[in-house]
Amino acid sequence: MTGLRAHDLSFAYGAKKALEEVSFEVGAGRFCALLGPNGAGKSTLFGLLTRLFVAPRGSIEIAGHDLARAPRAALAELGIVFQQSTLDLDLTVRQNLSYFAALHGVSGRTAATRIDAALDQLEMRDRAGEKARALNGGHRRRTELARALLHDPAVLLLDEPTVGLDAAARASITKHAHRLAEDGKTILWATHLTDEVGPGDDLIILHRARILTRGKARDIAGDMTLHERFLTLTGAAS
């Protein structure tokens, strides 16, 4: 089964094209990095994949559900970590997670069990009673990742989740996401940092609203490092 499929997506902000004829698939249980320089169209693509706005053409399928025709079923299978933090800083970690669970219709004992499990998975259980404001950047991100897992989605979208984190926190979050893919989640990880992409990961390089190339990261890198290849590709396309 396909985890995530986008077909022929195009989007423009007025006259400025943000995405042009973007098509790709991410297999179930795969970690796919969406690599692109700033302004490539990654956040626009995430806006479309999360139905914050709708593309005038093209289609999106999440865990087999068409986002336009069955938005509720599709969104129920989607876990999202946005680029900007979306935690309520005045609420505790647990209250933030309970609020999110309720937005997915989960409450009571079921919610409490899932929250504990998600916090355990991200090693955040002992911070559950702390206000989000008291957490450092890395722990806030982990809380958001735990929150995105609460409703046990098949697909996880992470939009530059390591922005503003130090090297250790970055490595930790990246490792967690890879582990989730090993456990069967489909991951789409947007980034502009090549060191977050493993050689065995799927890779899509987005530049100036279009997909430049896609495939296995090691195949795309070829005889160069991925960083060199990325600069060559995006530099040549500039």
Added chain:
Amino acid sequence: MTAYLTSFRAIVLREALRFIHQRERFIAALMRPLVWLLVFAAGFRAALGLSIIPPYQTYITYETYIVPGLCGMILLFNGMQSSLSLVYDREMGSMKLLLTSPLPRGWLLFCKLAGSTIISILQVYAFLAIAAAFGITMPGWGYVAVLPALLVAGLMLGALGLVLSSLIKQLENFAGVMNFVIFPMFFLSSALYPLWKMAESSKLLHDICAVNPFTHAVELIRFALYLQFNGAALGWTCLAALVFTGAALLGYDPARTRMGRKT
């Protein structure tokens, strides 16, 4: 159905928690109408003579006259305040959490609207209690009868706030809302002066006041406080609530929305 109730409870609770965390907002929301009631009205009492008009059955003081208008003022300012918080939520990103929930977007917006209306109503009752402490009282059952009127008026003004929040791109533009929405709506209404008084000054201004939905919200509250039913005011307020809700749903429709636009 459980999912709907669960989300409703969570969103209303979050609004309440947010309100509790912002105690200064509560004090500010009460200070505004109290200044009007205890300072402005006292000063204008001598200048403005009021005849006996429904729902009043006797001569009333100016302070008594403006109490329903000031209840409306609390609802109006809170509607705009929650609109401001929605724009803030959008800029900060937390609105995205709400909009990517699998529950219908219209329902989630209604929950948000209901939450802010409930908070507003609590503030209105706090204001009425303080007014009563200063000797400005209504018939006892009026305090109960006014509840549904406050609910309808609060939902209507909250829905207007939702429409505005879908139109305002940036927080900085919110000052314009104060000048172009709140002040005209409040002053071009029957909150501070009866419409017949306005007609004496200008027919045009009177007509504008008469179509202002806020006028009808205030009259609905005024009549309910005196245990009288004003069908026309209820009809106009409900109609305005429906129009604003429809416009808000359009404003937040993902096919039309500007939510994703980079600021």
